Amino acid sequence: MENQIVKQQVIRMESAEQLVIHKLRKRPRLGETFIQGFLFFCGAVSIFTTIGIVFELGKESLLFFQMPGVTLVEFLTKTEWQPTIGKFGVLSLINATLMTTLFAMLVALPLGLGAAIYLSEYATPRARSILKPVLEVLAGVPTVVYGFFALTTMTPLLRAIFGEQVQVYNTLSAGLVMGIMILPLVCSMSEDALSAVPRSLREAAYGLGATRLETAVQVVVPAALSGIIAAFILGVSRAVGETMIVALAAGSGPNFTFDPFQAAETMTGYIARISGGDVSYDTPDYNSIFAIGLLLFTSTLLLNVISRRLVARFREVYE
Amino acid sequence: MTETLEKQHLAIETRDMHLFYGHFRAVKDVDLQVIPQKITAIIGPSGCGKSTVLRSFNRMNDFVPSFHMEGEVLFHGQNIYATDVDPVMVRQRIGMVFQKPNPFPKSIYDNVAWGARINGFKENMDDLVEQTLRQAALWDEVKDDLRKSGLSLSGGQQQRLCIARALAVKPEIILMDEPCSALDPIATLKIEDLMRELSEQYTIIIVTHNMQQAARASDHTAFFTMDEDRAGIMVEYGETNQIFTNPRDKRTEDYITGRFG
Amino acid sequence: MSGYFSTPKSNLAMRHRVGGVWKAIFFLSTAIGLLALAVLVITILDDVFGLVAVVDKVDRTTLADRPLEDLEKDELLAILDKKVSVNRLRTIQRNGGFTLDEIPAGEVYELVIAEVVKPTVEESYPLFDSLFKRAEIEAEVAQKHPDATIYFYSWLNQRFLTNSMSTTPQLAGVRTALFGSLWIIVITVAFAFPIGVGAAIYLEEYASRSWVNRVIQTNIDNLAGVPSIVYGILGLAIFVRTLSALTSGKAFGVEGVETGRTVLAAGLTMGLLVLPILIINAQEAVRAVPNSLRQASYGLGATQWQTIWHHVLPSAFPGILTGTILAVSRAIGETAPLILVGASSLINKDPQGIFSYFTALPIQIYNWTSRPQAEFRNIAAAAIIVLLVVLLSLNAVAILTRNRLTRRAP
Numbered sequence: 001m002e003n004q005i006v007k008q009q010v011i012r013m014e015s016a017e018q019l020v021i022h023k024l025r026k027r028p029r030l031g032e033t034f035i036q037g038f039l040f041f042c043g044a045v046s047i048f049t050t051i052g053i054v055f056e057l058g059k060e061s062l063l064f065f066q067m068p069g070v071t072l073v074e075f076l077t078k079t080e081w082q083p084t085i086g087k088f089g090v091l092s093l094i095n096a097t098l099m100t101t102l103f104a105m106l107v108a109l110p111l112g113l114g115a116a117i118y119l120s121e122y123a124t125p126r127a128r129s130i131l132k133p134v135l136e137v138l139a140g141v142p143t144v145v146y147g148f149f150a151l152t153t154m155t156p157l158l159r160a161i162f163g164e165q166v167q168v169y170n171t172l173s174a175g176l177v178m179g180i181m182i183l184p185l186v187c188s189m190s191e192d193a194l195s196a197v198p199r200s201l202r203e204a205a206y207g208l209g210a211t212r213l214e215t216a217v218q219v220v221v222p223a224a225l226s227g228i229i230a231a232f233i234l235g236v237s238r239a240v241g242e243t244m245i246v247a248l249a250a251g252s253g254p255n256f257t258f259d260p261f262q263a264a265e266t267m268t269g270y271i272a273r274i275s276g277g278d279v280s281y282d283t284p285d286y287n288s289i290f291a292i293g294l295l296l297f298t299s300t301l302l303l304n305v306i307s308r309r310l311v312a313r314f315r316e317v318y319e
Numbered sequence: 320m321t322e323t324l325e326k327q328h329l330a331i332e333t334r335d336m337h338l339f340y341g342h343f344r345a346v347k348d349v350d351l352q353v354i355p356q357k358i359t360a361i362i363g364p365s366g367c368g369k370s371t372v373l374r375s376f377n378r379m380n381d382f383v384p385s386f387h388m389e390g391e392v393l394f395h396g397q398n399i400y401a402t403d404v405d406p407v408m409v410r411q412r413i414g415m416v417f418q419k420p421n422p423f424p425k426s427i428y429d430n431v432a433w434g435a436r437i438n439g440f441k442e443n444m445d446d447l448v449e450q451t452l453r454q455a456a457l458w459d460e461v462k463d464d465l466r467k468s469g470l471s472l473s474g475g476q477q478q479r480l481c482i483a484r485a486l487a488v489k490p491e492i493i494l495m496d497e498p499c500s501a502l503d504p505i506a507t508l509k510i511e512d513l514m515r516e517l518s519e520q521y522t523i524i525i526v527t528h529n530m531q532q533a534a535r536a537s538d539h540t541a542f543f544t545m546d547e548d549r550a551g552i553m554v555e556y557g558e559t560n561q562i563f564t565n566p567r568d569k570r571t572e573d574y575i576t577g578r579f580g
Numbered sequence: 581m582s583g584y585f586s587t588p589k590s591n592l593a594m595r596h597r598v599g600g601v602w603k604a605i606f607f608l609s610t611a612i613g614l615l616a617l618a619v620l621v622i623t624i625l626d627d628v629f630g631l632v633a634v635v636d637k638v639d640r641t642t643l644a645d646r647p648l649e650d651l652e653k654d655e656l657l658a659i660l661d662k663k664v665s666v667n668r669l670r671t672i673q674r675n676g677g678f679t680l681d682e683i684p685a686g687e688v689y690e691l692v693i694a695e696v697v698k699p700t701v702e703e704s705y706p707l708f709d710s711l712f713k714r715a716e717i718e719a720e721v722a723q724k725h726p727d728a729t730i731y732f733y734s735w736l737n738q739r740f741l742t743n744s745m746s747t748t749p750q751l752a753g754v755r756t757a758l759f760g761s762l763w764i765i766v767i768t769v770a771f772a773f774p775i776g777v778g779a780a781i782y783l784e785e786y787a788s789r790s791w792v793n794r795v796i797q798t799n800i801d802n803l804a805g806v807p808s809i810v811y812g813i814l815g816l817a818i819f820v821r822t823l824s825a826l827t828s829g830k831a832f833g834v835e836g837v838e839t840g841r842t843v844l845a846a847g848l849t850m851g852l853l854v855l856p857i858l859i860i861n862a863q864e865a866v867r868a869v870p871n872s873l874r875q876a877s878y879g880l881g882a883t884q885w886q887t888i889w890h891h892v893l894p895s896a897f898p899g900i901l902t903g904t905i906l907a908v909s910r911a912i913g914e915t916a917p918l919i920l921v922g923a924s925s926l927i928n929k930d931p932q933g934i935f936s937y938f939t940a941l942p943i944q945i946y947n948w949t950s951r952p953q954a955e956f957r958n959i960a961a962a963a964i965i966v967l968l969v970v971l972l973s974l975n976a977v978a979i980l981t982r983n984r985l986t987r988r989a990p
C-alpha cells in the first residue's frame with residue numbers, strides 16, 4: 001500500500017520533470033519565423049530597387065550604345081548632342097551640369113560654412129534654436145518652387161545688373177538658386193561636424209589666449225574638416241542630380257558654352273524635357289535617357305559613397 | 320606691510336567671491352590669496368566647486384551662458400572681471416592645463432607653436448618649441464619627429480605636450496585641473512617633478528583628488544567642501560604641511576584622514 | 581583697457597578687430613539664408629495678388645438694362661438661351677452633371693460670365709507694383725486697353741481650388757491636380773509605410789552583423805542619396821513599361837486606360853523614392869527605444885515578436901509617424917519623377933481610382949511656370965501657395981501628433 005503510493009509519487013514526479021523538459025525544449029515557432037521572413041523581405045526590397053536601377057539603366061544604355069553611329073568614345077568626347085540627327089556628344093550636357101554645380105557650390109559652400117560657424121561657435125543656444133529650424137524650412141521647399149524663384153526673381157535680377165547679355169534662360173541664375181537650395185544641407189551637415197568637435201579642444205585654445213575667431217577657424221574648423229568636406233561633396237551630388245531648377249531656368253537645348261549668361265541644357269534638364277512629351281519606346285531619345293541616367297547615377301553614387309566614408313572617419317575620431 | 324605691497328606679492332587674490340550657475344550658488348564667499356612662484360593645491364570632495372573656482376581665475380567660465388560671479392578676482396591688483404578687461408588677455412597671462420589631455424589634432428610642433436604664434440610671437444619659433452618641450456620634459460621623447468600628430472603620443476606625453484603648449488605662451492600662472500587623473504603613477508610622478516621645476520618661474524594652482532599628490536607636490540593647500548545648500552565653501556587654507564599634519568578644522572581632518580562622508 | 585592689462589603684449593586690438601569683422605561675415609551668411617527665404621515668400625505673394633486689366637468680350641450693358649448681378653434667374657437663363665448655342669448648353673450640363681433648372685441663380689450668373697461675357701485678363705501686375713505704382717498702371721492700361729476695367733484680384737481664390745485644368749488662366753484651377761497628388765500620396769504611404777517600418781524593425785531588432793545585413797544597410801543609405809530623377813527613370817522602365825498590364829489595370833479587366841502612365845505607377849515610383857528615407861527615420865525611432873524595455877519584456881517570457889509588437893513599436897510609434905510624414909512631404913513636392921512616369925498637365929478629369937491618368941500639383945506648377953505669359957505665372961504662384969500650405973499643415977500635424985503621443989507615453 002505504502003509502496004504503491006511512493007511508486008505513484010515517483011511516477012508523478014518523473015512525468016512532471018518530463019513536462020518541464022518538454023516545455024523548455026526548443027520548438028520551431030512558425031509565426032515568429034514567418035514574421036522574421038517577411039521583415040527580411042522588407043529589408044531586401046531596397047536591394048531589389050538597386051538591382052532594378054542598375055539593371056534597367058544598364059540594359060537600355062547597352063541598347064543605346066548598340067545603335068548605329070553611337071560609340072562610347074564619341075559619347076564622352078564630342079560636344080554636340082542631337083540624338084535625332086545622330087550626334088551623340090554628351091559633353092555639352094555635362095558641361096552645363098558642371099557649370100550650374102559650380103555656381104551652386106560658390107553660393108552654398110561659403111554661405112553654408114559661414115552660417116554653420118556662426119550657429120555653432122557664436123550664436124547663443126536660444127538664437128540657434130530659432131535660426132536652425134528657419135534655415136531648415138529652406139531645405140523643405142520643393143525644388144520646383146526654387147525653379148519658379150529662379151525664373152521670376154533671379155533671372156530678372158541678373159538682367160537688371162548685367163543687362164541684356166543675360167539670356168532669359170541661363171546657367172548662372174539656375175546655379176545661384178540651386179546654391180540657395182543646397183545651403184541648408186551644407187550648413188546643417190557642417191554644423192553637425194563643428195559641434196561634434198569636443199569642447200576640450202576649444203577650451204585648450206581659449207586657455208592659450210586665443211580669440212573666438214582664432215579658435216573657430218584655426219582649431220575647430222580644421223578638426224571638423226573631413227565632416228565639412230563630406231557636406232561639400234554631398235552638396236555637389238545634390239547639385240548634379242537636381243532637376244527642376246535647371247529644367248525651368250537653365251534653358252532647353254544642348255549648348256556647349258562657358259558663358260554663364262547663356263542658356264544650356266544639363267543632363268537632368270535633358271532627361272526631363274525628353275520624357276516630358278510622350279516619348280515612344282526604343283527610339284534614340286528614349287534610350288539616351290537611360291545612358292545619361294546611368295552617368296548621373298554612377299557619378300552621384302560615387303560622390304555619396306565618398307561623402308559617407310568621410311563622415312564615418314570623422315565619427316571614428318571623435319566618438 | 321602696507322596693502323599695496325601685499326598685493327604686489329600675491330599672484331591671485333579673491334575677495335568675497337561668489338560663483339553661480341543660473342540661480343544655483345556653486346561657490347560661496349571665497350577669500351583666497353595665492354602666493355607667487357609657489358604651488359597651491361585645491362582639494363575637496365567631488366562637486367564642491369574646485370573646478371569652478373579654478374576656471375574663474377582665467378575666465379574660462381565665460382563660456383557657460385548661465386555662469387555669473389560676484390566679488391573680485393585680483394591679478395596684479397586688478398579685478399579680471401572688470402568690464403574693461405579683455406578675457407583673452409587674461410588667458411594669455413593665466414594659462415590652463417585640463418583634466419584630460421587635449422592636444423590639437425595638429426603636429427607636435429604646431430601644438431606648441433600655435434599659441435605663441437597667435438599671440439604675436441615674432442622670434443625664432445624652433446627655439447621656442449625646443450625650449451618649452453625641454454621645460455616640459457618631453458623633448459627627448461619627441462625630438463626625432465616633431466611633425467607627428469600630437470594625438471599619436473601616449474596619455475602622459477600628451478599631457479606634457481599640453482603643459483609645453485601652455486608654457487609657450489609665457490604665462491605667469493598655470494592652472495591645472497586634475498592634470499594627472501588620466502595618467503598612470505609613473506607619468507603622474509613625472510608631471511609632479513615637472514611642476515616642482517616650473518614653480519621656480521611660474522605660479523601653479525592645481526586641483527587634485529589625490530591627497531598624496533597634494534601633500535607631496537604643493538606648498539599651500541586650500542580645502543573646500545560643501546555647506547548645507549550644496550554651495551562650495553573654503554574651509555581652511557594654509558601651508559600644506561600644516562593642513563596635513565595639524566588641520567585646524569574638524570572637516571578638514573575628517574577629509575584628509577578619509578573619514579569624510 | 582586700463583592698468584596692468586594695457587601693457588601691449590601683442591597685437592590684441594587688431595586681432596579683436598579682425599574677429600569682429602569675421603563674426604559679422606558669419607552672421608551675414610546666416611542672414612542671407614534667412615533673407616533668401618523671405619524673398620522667396622515675397623516673390624510668390626507678389627505674383628499671387630495684384631491688379632488686373634480685364635476686357636469683356638461682350639459688353640455687359642448690351643445684355644440687360646441693369647447690372648448682371650441684380651438679374652433674376654429666369655432673366656439670366658434667357659440671356660444664356662439667346663447667346664449660347666443649344667449644343668454648347670447641352671455639353672455644359674452633361675459635363676457638369678446638372679441641369680440648368682436645378683442650379684441656383686449664382687451659378688447661372690457664373691455661366692453667363694464664362695460663356696457670354698467672357699472677360700479676359702489683358703494685363704496683370706505684380707502686387708508691389710500694384711500697390712506703389714497704381715497711377716502709372718492705370719495710365720498705361722487706359723492707353724493700351726481703353727475699354728478695360730482695372731481691379732484688384734487674388735489669383736488664389738475659391739474658383740482656383742475647385743476648377744480643373746483650363747487653358748485660360750483665370751478659369752484654370754488645381755482640383756484635378758490636388759486629387760492627383762492625394763491619390764499618389766495614398767499609394768505611396770500604403771506601399772512604403774509597411775515595408776519601410778518592416779525593414780527598420782528587421783535591421784534594428786533582428787539583423788545580425790552578417791555581410792548580408794551590412795549590404796542592406798549600406799544600400800539603403802546610398803539609395804537615400806540617389807537623385808529623384810533616377811527613380812523616375814526606374815519608374816518609367818519598370819512600372820510604366822514592363823508592368824504596364826498591371827499598372828494600367830488591363831490585367832484586372834479595367835478598360836479605357838491604354839498605357840501604364842497611371843496614378844498607380846506614380847505612387848509606386850514615389851514609394852520607392854521615399855522608402856530609404858522612411859527606413860532611416862524609422863530606424864532612428866526604433867533605436868531610441870531604451871533597451872531596458874526590451875529586457876523587461878523578455879524577462880516576462882515574451883518572444884521577440886511579442887516584445888517588438890507590444891513594447892518596441894508602441895514606444896517608437898511617434899517617431900515613426902513623424903519620420904513617415906517627413907518622408908511623405910518630400911514626395912508631395914517631388915516633380916521630376918512624375919514627369920518621367922507621364923503626368924500630363926493637360927488632364928482635366930479627376931482621377932477615378934488607381935488606374936487613372938493623372939496630373940499633380942508640382943506638375944501644374946512646373947507647367948505653368950514654364951509658360952511665358954504673366955497670367956500663368958500668377959496661377960503658378962497660386963498653386964505654389966496651395967502646395968506650401970499642404971506641406972506646412974502636414975508638418976504641423978507631424979509635430980502635434982508627436983507632441984501628443986509622447987506626452988501620453990509614460
Ligand SMILES: Nc1ncnc2c1ncn2[C@@H]1O[C@H](COP(=O)(O)OP(=O)(O)OP(=O)(O)O)[C@@H](O)[C@H]1O
Nearest residue numbers: 340345364365366367368369370371372383385528
Ligand atoms: N556648466 C555648469 N552648469 C551648471 N552647473 C554646473 C556647471 N558646471 C558645474 N556645475 C555645478 O557646480 C558645482 C560644482 O562643480 P565643479 O565642477 O566645480 O565641482 P568639482 O569640485 O570640480 O568636482 P569634481 O571633483 O568632481 O571635478 C556642481 O554642483 C556642479 O553640478
Ligand SMILES: [Mg+2]
Nearest residue numbers: 369370371496
Ligand atoms: Mg572638477
